[in-house]
Amino acid sequence: xxxxxxxxxxxxxxxxxxxxxxxxxxxxxxxxxxxxxxxxxxxxxxxxxxxxxxxxxxxxxxxxxxxxxxxxxxxxxxxxxxxxxxxxxxxxxxxxxxxxxxxxxxxxxxxxxxxxxxxxxxxxxxxx
Amino acid sequence: xxxxxxxxxxxxxxxxxxxxxxxxxxxxxxxxxxxxxxxxxxxxxxxxxxxxxxxxxxxxxxxxxxxxxxxxxxxxxxxxxxxxxxxxxxxxxxxxxxxxxxxxxxxxxxxxxxxxxxxxxxxxxxxxxxxxxxxxxxxxxxxxxxxxxxxxxxxxxxxxxxxxxxxxxxxxxxxxxxxxxxxxxxxxxxxxxxxxxxxxxxxxxxxxxx
Ligand SMILES: Nc1nc2c(ncn2[C@@H]2O[C@H](COP(=O)(O)OP(=O)(O)OP(=O)(O)O)[C@@H](O)[C@H]2O)c(=O)[nH]1
Ligand SMILES: [Mg+2]
Numbered sequence: 001x002x003x004x005x006x007x008x009x010x011x012x013x014x015x016x017x018x019x020x021x022x023x024x025x026x027x028x029x030x031x032x033x034x035x036x037x038x039x040x041x042x043x044x045x046x047x048x049x050x051x052x053x054x055x056x057x058x059x060x061x062x063x064x065x066x067x068x069x070x071x072x073x074x075x076x077x078x079x080x081x082x083x084x085x086x087x088x089x090x091x092x093x094x095x096x097x098x099x100x101x102x103x104x105x106x107x108x109x110x111x112x113x114x115x116x117x118x119x120x121x122x123x124x125x126x127x128x
Numbered sequence: 129x130x131x132x133x134x135x136x137x138x139x140x141x142x143x144x145x146x147x148x149x150x151x152x153x154x155x156x157x158x159x160x161x162x163x164x165x166x167x168x169x170x171x172x173x174x175x176x177x178x179x180x181x182x183x184x185x186x187x188x189x190x191x192x193x194x195x196x197x198x199x200x201x202x203x204x205x206x207x208x209x210x211x212x213x214x215x216x217x218x219x220x221x222x223x224x225x226x227x228x229x230x231x232x233x234x235x236x237x238x239x240x241x242x243x244x245x246x247x248x249x250x251x252x253x254x255x256x257x258x259x260x261x262x263x264x265x266x267x268x269x270x271x272x273x274x275x276x277x278x279x280x281x282x283x284x285x286x287x288x289x290x291x292x293x294x295x296x297x298x299x300x301x302x303x304x305x306x307x308x309x310x311x312x313x314x315x316x317x318x319x320x321x322x323x324x325x326x327x328x329x330x331x332x333x334x335x336x337x338x
């Protein structure tokens with residue numbers, strides 16, 4: 001069995017970078033897959049990798065990470081302007097970040113309309 | 129007005145000092161892309177010596193290596209670099225992969241532990257760099273999260289980046305695919321091992337570091 005834990009953006013919004021990363025890693029270390037609403041800052045993404053490496057041990061092999069961005073490719077004109085406006089308002093609240101423990105999630109594949117989490121026990125598990 | 133003059137003088141002075149300082153040039157990327165092979169190529173070209181050990185087993189470089197005072201010339205210009213070869217960045221490390229490559233269990237576990245330290249070191253050094261070359265294996269998927277995270281991080285820090293699509297000598301290499309994954313960057317296909325297109329690489333380097 002695999003557990004997914006949803007973390008709404010407001011739960012990390014007011015935390016400093018170090019506490020944000022710690023909160024997410026703590027969930028992953030419980031062998032759960034984090035589904036974070038939105039994205040971390042770029043520096044926090046590398047912090048997350050560093051902390052994952054610090055936590056490395058017999059039971060914890062690191063993480064699988066996938067950041068999904070909302071695309072703006074198809075939109076043109078007014079629609080594009082509107083999308084940009086919302087993007088500005090929402091900032092890092094847009095998109096989705098998946099963080100899984102590497103001993104459970106072996107690979108995350110994203111393509112335009114599906115996300116596939118490959119797990120150790122079952123060969124393939126689909127979401128969305 | 130005085131402030132403007134002060135700012136101007138400051139800028140000129142800074143400019144003077146900057147010219148004297150060597151440019152910290154970081155080689156970054158996922159394990160096994162060919163960072164050390166490229167570092168060796170650069171050192172052989174300009175110093176006549178090697179820089180570090182190369183291996184087909186991932187995480188060969190596990191400590192940041194620095195070669196100071198590397199004088200490079202390209203198209204009549206000359207720049208002095210401090211070349212920094214870094215351990216490959218990964219989000220996970222599995223010692224069983226090393227066993228598959230022929231290492232004994234104890235060595236494999238040791239290598240894994242050292243590799244985690246190497247990754248932490250690489251990331252710590254990111255902020256120190258003046259210019260970065262991201263070395264990607266052109267036979268592999270360029271669009272991995274690790275690659276995107278490294279590129280995004282450097283962009284956020286406003287550090288100039290050149291992307292190298294390495295191993296272009298191999299049949300499976302797809303330089304165009306690397307370019308289309310990172311359209312906003314200059315991507316240069318090279319073979320660090322055999323030296324293919326290395327002049328273009330130096331030109332690209334001077335374009336962002338000069
Ligand atoms: N065919 C081919 N092989 C290459 C090329 N560059 C590097 N290699 C090979 O790729 C493997 C890894 O090269 P390294 O230079 O050790 O890679 P690295 O990026 O420093 O790896 P880490 O230190 O583990 O992060 C070695 O077996 C090299 O011989 C190239 O241009 N062409
Ligand atoms: Mg190396």
